[in-house]
Amino acid sequence: MIKITLPDGSVKEYQESVTALDVAKEISEGLARNVLAAKVNDSVVDATLPITEDADLTLFTWNDTEGKAAMWHSSAHLMAEAIEILYPSAKFGIGPDIERGFYYDIDFGEKDIVEADLKNIEKKMLELAKQKQTFERSMISKQDALDFFTKKDDEYKMELVNDLEDGEISLYKCGDFVDLCRGPHIPHTGGIKAIKLTSIAGAYWRGDEKRKQLTRIYGITFPKKKELTEYLELLEEAKKRDHRKLGKELELFTFSQKVGAGLPLWLPKGAILRENLENFLKKVQKEAGYQPVITPHIGDVNLYKTSGHYQKYGEDSFRTITTPVENEEYFLKPMNCPHHCEIYNAKPHSYKDLPVRYAEFGTVYRYEKSGELHGLTRVRGFTQDDAHIFCAPDQVKDEFKSVMDIVMKIFTALDFKDFTTQISLRDPNTPEKYIGSDENWEKAENAIIEVAKEQKLDYKIEYGEAAFYGPKMDFMVRDAIGRSWQLGTIQVDYNLPERFELEYVGSDNEKHRPVMIHRAPFGSLERFIAVLIEHCAGKFPLWLTPEQVIILPISEKYQKYSEKVLSLLKKNDIRAEIDARSEKTGRKIRDAELKRIPYMLIVGEKEEADGTVSVRQQGEGDKGSMQLEEFAKLINDEVIKMMG
């Protein structure tokens, strides 16, 4: 007798082994048709796998992440099957499901696969899907698996098998295609109704730059054609928020081939936006006890030899700057910390001074490889909202906490909710890779985790992701099309204080080494603004937006009054302009709407007579008329409210 417990607590009993699919059938035929995978106790398995003992059972359909994963992973197999038919010499690497769809890494040998070939593969896949092929699982010994893939002449699968333990190796057969796979898979291919192979890319085998590059084909499938159409429409919509597109449309920034790749040029409106952000942070930092510093854009090569960056990154940096003096070399600064260390060293410090916090909007230059450049999110010249905190080891936690407060203040002011926090700690297996005492590491790591808990952050810990010089916490945000970017960062550093021989005199009159905390709540202004643009689709918060108000006179006759309105707004520090073109009001409104200007003030005969303005809010429409002073106050109150 087998007892199967369902999520609602109900229990079903069976005489002998039963499959998840059988259980589903018993509930309803419809459910059985939609079941894609199942969770038996804690493992997600095929819905067709016999359950032989008492178990908790959850059924997964397309509505569950696990169901989608099974569908897409199965689609990867289906694609491989189609490819094996169309290109018999193809060898297969790995083909997992991903967040949105799946991919398969394939070695096509001499044959070059181009985008035009994808249609053909799609067609073959659909044809195979219609056959409702089942996924047949079989357990196999390591030796048999090796023999199988040797015979198939697939060195990639052989390598994968070699890394597996005997006894845990399973194969899945779908049509004539047999693949090494842990599963789970959907019951049969009939559920795959709509297929789109989205792109083709190169991908190094096992992610290793030194190994062969395979052809990666990305795709996505759906149980209904309509869903594919909707998905593609959603993608199109998302592309409208792309910061590269909006940056151009809203005249925020541009690039010039003459200036150079990855070197953004900030246009007047973008510069205002950026300045507003900088001022906001400067104010917050001032309140938090930071001292502004300013350092030059270049530094003697020896500075970076001391910091160690020359040895590590010298080759991949902008080349050395030489001078008329022989053997004199400078570097374009790739980070601000070495300069700040020298500021710290400019005078002796007492424990009573600590923590010392030096802040600078420091522009740095890094020679990113050509294929890595990306709009404003990955550039070669960018400005960090950098600061370095020098403190005693037992101050790390409090400092970390106060940095977190700043980060949260910023995220709140900008209505950033969709971020994740990553805490990067040591790899416990390789302690020799890290500099600094165990005791200090432990102190810092615990402090970070505690602060994250206190802030009730949704964080995940990554072991082994810490830099060799200290643990860190990063804030990650997604862009319009789902890519994840790192924004703010807080890093503990035991290395630079050592290398620059930073000291403070303690209460014991002995010299001590301070701990250094690097922190940049925005990360870089460039990347932050890029993400911000996509986040708000170009509709910036009122306090930040370059143009807050536009005055739209009905005709030339009201130019004088418009100017009066303008001057009053300017007196109130409101950023406003007049659209004095000889256009119809409808046209002026349309243009202002497209420029995402939050408020439009329409002025004509009535307004002039009453000293009022007719207010229209971007995206909202007509708000009626109000006294001019009343409007100015409304704007200022809103700005104050948002900036906290």
Place this chain on the structure above:
RNA sequence: GCCGAUGUAGCUCAGUUGGCCAGAGCAGCUGAUUUGUAAUCAGCCGGUCGGCGGUUCGAAUCCGUCCAUCGGCUCCA
């Protein structure tokens, strides 16, 4: 850097298999219009068809190469 794709006016895009002085809309300029909540009309200006080299009687179109951009991989102090 690697794989694949793209590059025509400030912007968005047309330009069939190589063939007349390379087109359109928007923006810009000039003029007319003086306008009430998402595009007034007309005329004009604007392009070494990404750069360089080649094939050809003839190249935006074919080939090579370099650059930039886009989708990925790798990388990201």
